[in-house]
Amino acid sequence: MSDPTRRAAGPAVVPPRLDTVPQADSQRVSPVEGETVFDLRDVDVHYGSFRAVKDVGFTVVKNEITALIGPSGCGKSTLLRSLNRMNDLIPGARVGGLVSYHGKNIYDADVDPVEVRRRIGMVFQKPNPFPKSIFDNVAFGPKVHGASRTERESIVEDSLKKAALWEEVKDDLRKSALTLSGGQQQRLCIARTIAMQPDVVLMDEPCSALDPIATARIEELMVDLAKQFTIVIVTHNMQQAARVSDRTAFFSTEVNETSDIRTGVLVEFDDTQRIFSNPSDERTENYVTGRFG
Amino acid sequence: MKSPNLAASGAAAATERGLLSNGRGKTVGTLFASLLFFGLSVAMLGLAWLLVWSFLRAQGRLSWDLFTNPPSTLDIESAGFRPAILGTLMVMAFVFVVIVPLGVGAAIYLEEYADRNRWYNRFIELNIQNLAGVPAVVFGILGLAFIARGPFGLGFIPLTASLTLALLVLPTVILATREAIRAVPDSIRQGSLALGATKWQTISRQVLPVSIPGITTGVILAVSRAIGEAAPLLLVGATTFVVFDPELFNSGYTVLPVQIYQYATRAQPEFHDLAAAGVVIMLIVLLTMNGFAIWLRNHFDKKRVG
Structure with a gap:
């Protein structure tokens, strides 16, 4: 949050096009009611010496759906993956700043990334079922965390029901x-x-590989799941963000004119309704009205 | 309707002209294809000739006696391959026991854990590929100097032969297993890790089960190569003319290729027939082992799909 950090970003970085518009940070966001799950401050993500995302700050509230939108290459997926330390798997990736999860920075040295991922689940862009049976796919997580055979059976049924898949597969649980x-x-x-009974479910463009009917089903499911879980979703589909999310973070890219390096920045974070009806940043307005990106 | 038709027929004519073959390209293509077919034929005919020759020469000798009788230089009619068959099976069993854990372990390390930015990991990788091309007899000398004698000093026993052959074929297993592990899509690893599975759980429960068919293929190739090796074993004790059954820790053993060599170098033509029968036996042993491995692979394949 502090100004020194922001200035430390270096003189090489060209300021945003509209100097009059203050950079987004959580001070500008309308007051958040409800329990805060994530509190991000000055988050930077680097791949080696390349800074993919810089100075991101927003909050994620319990049982809400938070959407991350923006043009391709603006770092929204990168940022999402830093919320459950999936970026650790990419050699050279570093996350700076504070990613506070219920008050604890998940990048502290004493945090076990395996425990982070157990609590903060992730659904990927392309469906990636394991080459196992339907039952074993759902039972895998509970199994590696020591659930007994009978526990696993009830977890599988319960989870498939919550995911609105039970009716379609209940007779074929042993099928691939x-x-x-x-x-x-x-x-x-x-x-x-x-x-896995996670606290948060991160979704990285979960519908981009699906047809409109399947997409509608997943969206319906998301709204339903938000009653129990907290959801953060990256989407390219602005209508989707508008339909399902409570809050929206709009990201854009900033081009360094001397080196032509693109860095993702958070332009605006607000209630979804405000983002789509009355955004305070011109870049957001251009994007949501389809004039840019 | 008229003008579009005209235009269409003009376009069609142009297309037709474009589609007509020009004779030269066709000739070159045919020539190249026949060249490739010739290469294939030479390989297949050579193999077929070998098999037919072996069977014809061995015809008169094929009987159960070959499997149950020890070799003999006096009684050619009853001489068999029993010690050599048992020696080969014993040596191969321990080759298998050694190469599977070591080869798979090394491949897992190189694919999943090794940091390619470290010079020693790149050095290991390069050397494994080089080792795959080292002549077998060099491994024989290594086995002689370090396993039979030298630091291990095991003596000239079947176990020494197993360890020597294991070193010889280990690169094959490592390379094949690495290929199999690399072919597992990263999305499976990510899906598993995102569920809070540890790296080892991800490897042992997701990556390895998917890689089993590829690993099995590598092991089949490795054992098939090891079973036919004679040169390195001549250096580590498989030379003796043995009439009794081998024991893992006692010297005095032989294997099929060595036994075949011994019969083949004798003067009497009856022994040459016996050598041909040995080739047939070796093929039977090899095909039985490969058949078992393929059955195993299909079994796992089916289990995986559910």
Whole structure:
């Protein structure tokens, strides 16, 4: 949050096009009611010496759906992956700043990334079921965390029901997950994630590989799941963000004119309604009205 | 309707002209294809000739006696391959026991844990590829100097032969297993890790089960190569003319290729027939082992799909 950090970003970085508009930070956001799950401050993500995202700050509230939108290459997926330390898997990736999860920085040295991912699940852009049976896909997480056979059976049924897939697969639990359709596979991946009883579910463009009918089902499911979980979703589809999310963070890219390096920045974070009806930044308005990106 | 038709027929004519073959390209293509077919034929005919020749020469000798009788230089009619068959099976069993854990372990390390930015990991990788091309007899000398004698000093026993052959074929297993592990999509690893599975749980429960068919293929190739090796074993004790059954820790053993060599170098033509029968036996042993491995692979394949 502090100004020194921001200035430390260096003189090489060109300021945003509209100097009059203050950079987004959580001070500008309308007061947040409800329990804060994530509190991000001055988050930077580097791949080696390349800074992919800089100075991001926003909050994620319990049982809400927070959408991250913006043009391609603005770092929204990168940022999402830094919320459950999936970026650790990329050699050279570093996350700076504060990613506070219920008051604890998940990048502190004493934090076990495996425990972080157990609590903060993730659904990927392309459905990625394991090449195992439907049952084993959902039971895998509970199994590695020591759930007994009978526990696993009830968890599988419960999770598939919550993911609105139970009715379609209840007689075929032993069949390979790869025989399911794309939309069913994605709901299976959601079931697999919620089988871990996570606190937060991160979704990285979960519908981009699906047809409109499957997309509608997943959206319906998201709204339903938000009653129990906190959801952060990256989406390219602005209508989707407008339909399902409570809050929206709009990201854009900033181009360094001397080096032509693009860095993702958070332009605006607000209630979804305000972002889509009355945004305070011109870049957001251009984007949501389709004039840019 | 008229003018579009005209235009369409003009376009069609142009397309037709474009689609007509020009004779030269066709000739070159045919020539190249026949060249490739010739290469294939030479390989297949050579193999077929070998098999037919072995079977014809061995015809009169193929009987159960070959499997149950020890070799003999006096009684050619009853001479068999029993010690050599048992020696080969014993040596191969321990080759298998050694190469599977070591080869798979090394491949897992290199694919999943090794940091390519470290010079020693790149050095290891390069050397494994080089080792795959080292002549077998060099491994024989290594086995002689370090396993039979030298630091290990095991003596000239079947276990020494197993360890020597294991070193010889280990690169094959490592390379094949690495390929199999690399072919597992990263999305599976990420899906598993995102569920809070540890790295080892991800490797042992997601990556390895998917890689089993590829690993099995590598092991089949490795054992198939090891089973036919004679040169390195001549250096580590498999030379003796043995009439009794081998024991893992006692010297005095032989294996099929060595036994075949011994029969083949004798003067009497009856022994040459016996050598041909040995080739047939070796093929039977090899095909039985490969058949078992393929059955195993299919079994896992089916289990995986559910």
